[in-house]
Amino acid sequence: MKALATALSTTVLLIAMTDTHAQQATPSSVPGYAYGHASLAPAPYTLADLKALQASMLFGDDDVKALRQSKAILADQTDAILDVWYGFVAATPELVHFFSDTRTGKPDAAYLEAVRKRFALWILDTADARFDQRWLDWQHEIGLRHNRARKNRTDGAQSVAQVNFRYIPALTIPITTTLKPFLAKKGASAADVEKMHAAWVKAVLLQSILWSQPYIKDGQF
Amino acid sequence: MKALATALSTTVLLIAMTDTHAQQATPSSVPGYAYGHASLAPAPYTLADLKALQASMLFGDDDVKALRQSKAILADQTDAILDVWYGFVAATPELVHFFSDTRTGKPDAAYLEAVRKRFALWILDTADARFDQRWLDWQHEIGLRHNRARKNRTDGAQSVAQVNFRYIPALTIPITTTLKPFLAKKGASAADVEKMHAAWVKAVLLQSILWSQPYIKDGQF
Numbered sequence: 001m002k003a004l005a006t007a008l009s010t011t012v013l014l015i016a017m018t019d020t021h022a023q024q025a026t027p028s029s030v031p032g033y034a035y036g037h038a039s040l041a042p043a044p045y046t047l048a049d050l051k052a053l054q055a056s057m058l059f060g061d062d063d064v065k066a067l068r069q070s071k072a073i074l075a076d077q078t079d080a081i082l083d084v085w086y087g088f089v090a091a092t093p094e095l096v097h098f099f100s101d102t103r104t105g106k107p108d109a110a111y112l113e114a115v116r117k118r119f120a121l122w123i124l125d126t127a128d129a130r131f132d133q134r135w136l137d138w139q140h141e142i143g144l145r146h147n148r149a150r151k152n153r154t155d156g157a158q159s160v161a162q163v164n165f166r167y168i169p170a171l172t173i174p175i176t177t178t179l180k181p182f183l184a185k186k187g188a189s190a191a192d193v194e195k196m197h198a199a200w201v202k203a204v205l206l207q208s209i210l211w212s213q214p215y216i217k218d219g220q221f
Numbered sequence: 222m223k224a225l226a227t228a229l230s231t232t233v234l235l236i237a238m239t240d241t242h243a244q245q246a247t248p249s250s251v252p253g254y255a256y257g258h259a260s261l262a263p264a265p266y267t268l269a270d271l272k273a274l275q276a277s278m279l280f281g282d283d284d285v286k287a288l289r290q291s292k293a294i295l296a297d298q299t300d301a302i303l304d305v306w307y308g309f310v311a312a313t314p315e316l317v318h319f320f321s322d323t324r325t326g327k328p329d330a331a332y333l334e335a336v337r338k339r340f341a342l343w344i345l346d347t348a349d350a351r352f353d354q355r356w357l358d359w360q361h362e363i364g365l366r367h368n369r370a371r372k373n374r375t376d377g378a379q380s381v382a383q384v385n386f387r388y389i390p391a392l393t394i395p396i397t398t399t400l401k402p403f404l405a406k407k408g409a410s411a412a413d414v415e416k417m418h419a420a421w422v423k424a425v426l427l428q429s430i431l432w433s434q435p436y437i438k439d440g441q442f
Contacts (some may be wrong), residue, residue, distance in 0.1 A: 045387075052315040053387055057394040094273040148441065165437050166266075166274055166430050169390045173278040173423055201422070202394055209387050212433075215441045216386050220369065 030117045032154035035125060035138040042133075043140035044213060045221070050131060053209065059202045064129075066192070066199035071127035073186045073196075074179075078120040084178045086116065098163045111157040126203050136210070143211035165215040169208045176201045251338045253375040256346060256359040263354075264361035265434060266442070271352060274430065280423045285350075287413070287420035292348035294407045294417075295400075299341040305399045307337065319384045332378040347424050357431070364432035386436040390429045397422045 027033050034040055054060075074081065089095045090107070099115070101108040129135055144150040148162040179200055184193045213221050248254050255261055275281075295302065310316045311328070320336070322329040350356055365371040369383040400421055405414045434442050 049387075053391055055313055056315055056388055056391045058398055059394075092277055094277055162441060165433070165442050166270075167277055169426060169430050169433075170274055170277045172426065173280075177279055177419075198398075205390060205393065205426070209390050212386070212390075215438055216436050217438055220383060220436045221386050 027121060030121060031114065033118050033121055034141060035121075036134050040137040040141050043136040043210075045136065045140075045210065047131075047133060047136065050136060050210075053206065054131075057202050057206060059199075059206065062195065063199035063202055066195040067127050067129065067203060069188070069192065070183055070196045070200065071124060073183055073188065074123055074127060077182050077185065078123050081123060081179060081182055082116055082119055085119070085175065086112070088174050088178065095167065098160055098167070100160060101158050102160060103158055108157055108159055111152075111155050111159055114155040114157075126200070126207070129203060139207055139210040140213065142207075143214050146211055147214035149214050165212060168211055168215075169205065172201060172204045172208055175204055248342060251342060252335065254339050254342055255362060256342075257355050261358040261362050264357040264431075266357065266361075266431065268352075268354060268357065271357060271431075274427065275352075278423050278427060280420075280427065283416065284420035284423055287416040288348050288350065288424060290409070290413065291404055291417045291421065292345060294404055294409065295344055295348060298403050298406065299344050302344060302400060302403055303337055303340055306340070306396065307333070309395050309399065316388065319381055319388070321381060322379055323381060324379055329378055329380055332373075332376050332380055335376040335378075347421070347428070350424060360428055360431040361434065363428075364435050367432055368435035370435050386433060389432055389436075390426065393422060393425045393429055396425055 027035070089099070096107050099107050099112050101111075125138075145154055146163040146168060151162055152159050176197060180193065180197045183196045183200075184190075188196070248256070310320070317328055320328050320333050322332075346359075366375055367384040367389060372383055373380050397418060401414065401418045404417045404421075405411075409417070
């Protein structure tokens with residue numbers, strides 16, 4: 001019951017927060033967004049590693065094309081998508097835990113909001129992914145920010161020390177399942193929606209695997 | 222070119238091997254198959270952990286129902302499915318590497334064949350998964366057998382020391398993508414095929430996450 005009460009109060013909080021998102025975020029206006037920044041460390045995996053991983057995931061040119069098609073479709077829907085995703089997180093105690101303030105045990109609204117702004121950009125970055133070294137280095141940084149190596153630092157949050165590994169690949173499912181209706185909202189054919197959805201499943205799983213690298217024992221990634 | 226030649230020779234090898242699969246394997250006839258064996262160590266994750274993970278993956282009763290529906294559909298197709306999967310592994314140098322004999326660098330046919338027999342049972346076990354303690358303990362054992370902790374031991378293979386972590390969640394994609402046409406071969410409605418496919422994506426990703434546990438740094442799973 002306590003978990004449910006927490007989830008419900010978070011839902012109210014998140015619904016209240018959505019008023020603040022009328023304007024589209026741009027990369028330069030979002031604190032902590034560092035895709036392409038020279039300050040990022042080089043990823044510990046190479047472009048050749050990425051290519052091999054993509055081959056093992058049947059990720060090809062058709063998927064890149066489908067992701068690009070999705071970008072225009074999703075561009076003005078990121079806020080609505082994030083309402084659904086944040087609603088799901090708020091309703092799932094195991095997930096909202098990762099946004100909790102360790103001093104109060106309650107969700108940290110400022111932390112949730114800071115992450116949300118970067119999450120909106122991430123949607124478009126995923127649709128537009130270039131799979132180059134800059135992209136790899138950013139994936140590495142995102143992974144570190146989930147891991148105890150660097151969680152909470154970007155936003156100065158007083159939250160739990162890590163997002164446990166197991167929830168990272170797992171989130172491929174709710175993210176891509178709830179995205180599908182949004183892919184269908186702009187008149188694309190059913191076949192194209194299927195292709196875009198399949199490409200998104202691959203793209204999110206691929207990223208979640210790269211984000212997992214800081215959790216993996218030396219030499220086993 | 223060398224990689225291609227290796228892949229092609231493996232394909233020939235695998236095609237030759239398929240003659241030996243006329244009979245359905247049964248659990249008791251398959252060496253190394255240990256689902257439910259008292260000898261298995263208890264999994265390091267609990268049923269409560271599993272339940273939370275399933276919730277985060279939107280895995281519910283409908284998915285269990287869809288998996289059960291798939292069992293009857295797949296039961297007499299496991300050999301044909303494995304021909305496709307093994308063909309894909311053989312054509313992907315990064316994957317066939319994990320079955321290579323370290324003394325020759327070539328695929329180890331006996332090792333491939335031993336794994337294949339358990340793989341056939343795994344298809345039906347996934348469709349019939351009970352998500353109980355016995356099932357959890359078996360997932361743990363399967364994970365160990367991919368990790369350097371225990372790879373090669375079951376079959377006495379002289380192969381590479383580990384399947385690298387990143388290929389484990391990645392295989393969710395080729396396994397479930399190539400499975401879909403088989404789900405459609407017995408007259409299920411298009412909607413039911415979609416549901417079964419979605420349940421399989423969740424079920425395979427869920428297992429791959431559990432199998433990843435031995436790769437994760439202490440306290441970060």
